[in-house]
Amino acid sequence: MANKIFDTILKRKIEGFVSTFVDDSQSIFYNENQLFHPGEFGKYRENSTKDLLCLLSSYKISDGFIITSKDRKSSQCDIVIYDNTDLPLLENNLTQFFTIESVIAIGEVKSTLTHTKFKKALLELANNKMLSEDINGIIKHKKFGEEYDVPISFLVCKNASFDIETLDFEKIYEGIDRKYWHNAILFVEQGIINYNFEFKNFQEPGRTKFINIGGNINSGANMECSMITFDQVQYECKPLFVKINVEKKYQHIMMFLAGLSQAIQYKTLYQTHILNYSSLNPANITIQ
Secondary structure: OOOHHHHHHHHHHHHHHHHHHHHHHHHHHEEOOEEOOHHHHHHHHHHHHHHHHOOOOOOEEEEEEEEOOOOOEOOOEEEEEEOOOOOOOEEOOOOEEEEHHHEEEEEEEEEEEOHHHHHHHHHHHHHHHHHHHHOOOEEEEOOOOHHHOOOEEEEEEEEEOOOHHHOOHHHHOOOOOHHHOOOEEEEOOOEEEEEEEEHHHOOOOHHHHHHHOOOOOOOEEEEOOOEEEEOOEEEEOEEEEEEOEOOEOOHHHHHHHHHHHHHHHHOOEEEOOHHHHOOOOHHHOOOO
16 A cells, blocks of 8 residues: 555656756756757756656666776766765765675666667667676675676667657677666656556476466566566566656656666665775785
């Protein structure tokens, strides 16, 4: 049973987010249909998104770059959700850096996207998720499959200038492992893309196991990952576009938050071994 107080606060937060992301940013940073201060325009929307995401968990939210112990670095991430109990924030006077082990989720925040810019944003997220190949820390918490061993990723944009329903993600992500695909895409004015899985696709003995624990084999469910692991077998989930409901205009945003919240909750947690990042590591010290 839902809590009315929480639901009321959530609805007000979503209303504020939509107003800030769509209406305020447009009226503040546009003059006679001409954008001025594009950097501040983007930052304004990023901050409104961060404010909304603060409802999801106790993890910290910021922006910056991801680094690995193998001396690799991400492109700049608009949003980084990180485990602040793992390691003190690394920063200089200009930006912030997060070890790949401490990163829970990453996000990109955009305005109106063409198909070309949409694909570019997704591939950038995928490339940043691939930095998880360098994870070299102790596992603090692991409950689910390898789809949760990598950072959760999401894209938030105002809308798309192309037909969303004709998207071919197999083509967009050609040659990229599914575990590096996005977890959720929110089009504030149009709907949400997540995933769907039909339980009838379970193979034996997992199929029987699912039925025995009370699962309805003839049903399906929305998923927050492009793949799921059940009974040590991996299954692909299909991308699903859910259009905005004009009668329940914030339902797609609530779906986005619910899926993202669950993915963050399931994310495998690591402990950064700081010596792996430093020349102080005994393995890196040679005696002349």
